[in-house]
Amino acid sequence: MTGATRPARAARPPGRPRSQEADLAILTAALDLLIEQGAAQTSIEQVARRAGVTRATVYRRFADKTALLVRTLEWANHDHDPAFTGWRDLEHMFGDWAAHLAVPRNRRLLRRLYGSVDDYPELMAAYRQVNGGRRAAVVREMLVRTRDLGLLPGDLDVDVVQELLSAAVIGLAALHPDDEDPERVKAHFLAIMKQVGYRP
Missing domain, CATH: 1.10.10.60 (Homeodomain-like)
Structure with missing residues (x-):
């Protein structure tokens, strides 16, 4: 052997x-x-x-x-994010936003990021980079499509409205109670859109 x-x-x-x-x-x-x-x-x-x-x-x-922390934000908002397949219409988009913002942990993360903007500007830059690009383009596309369908005024500046909606997200995270239910969050976005001429 x-x-x-x-x-x-x-x-x-x-x-x-x-x-x-x-x-x-x-x-x-x-x-x-x-x-x-x-x-x-x-x-x-x-x-x-x-x-x-x-x-x-x-x-x-x-x-x-x-x-x-920069890599953590990239991972949390991209690698760890469910596959994005797009929204059917404006109400579907706001329903998706509302489901995300109705989770207290997600609101708290937004507050932490905005609270660190002076001492750790790289974190907000990373967050904006991840949430810009494709996602921002899809939001803009949705606003343009809604306008072209005649549900928004024809002369609406969609870039201004997009900035307005981004500010609304910050306001919700900072000023509204964390236990606010998704329907109320969605209604908040729709109320803003009706002020700029949204007529479903």
Whole structure:
């Protein structure tokens, strides 16, 4: 007998590789801490502890806290976002917005971001970049389509209305109660649109 037969390699258990599990744990911990206590009070040490990894593991991936939080926002608003398939009409769009804004955690994240704009401007820049681009283009397209259907005034400046709606989102997060139900949130957006001439 020239040698023992090598045992068959055990099949790798299903799931993500260990490094990706660490990535997910770090990003989840960073997002939770950002929402719970804000950017200024969040530290790499806290993120590592919450994620169950070492500080070195976090620093191997991110140069500093700002880089970590920027990536966290990109992940939370893009990689972690459900696939976007578009809206049927304006009311469908506002219903989708209302479902998102009716979740207190989502409103709190918006407040944390706007509260950090002076000390951590990179966070708001990252949020705007992720939420701009395709999503902003789809909102504009929806407004143009609604205008072309005759449901909005023909001379309506859709860019101004889009800015108005963005400000309305901020106002809802900052000034309305977090337990507001989706129907009331949707009605708020529709009331604004009726003031600019929306006639469904």
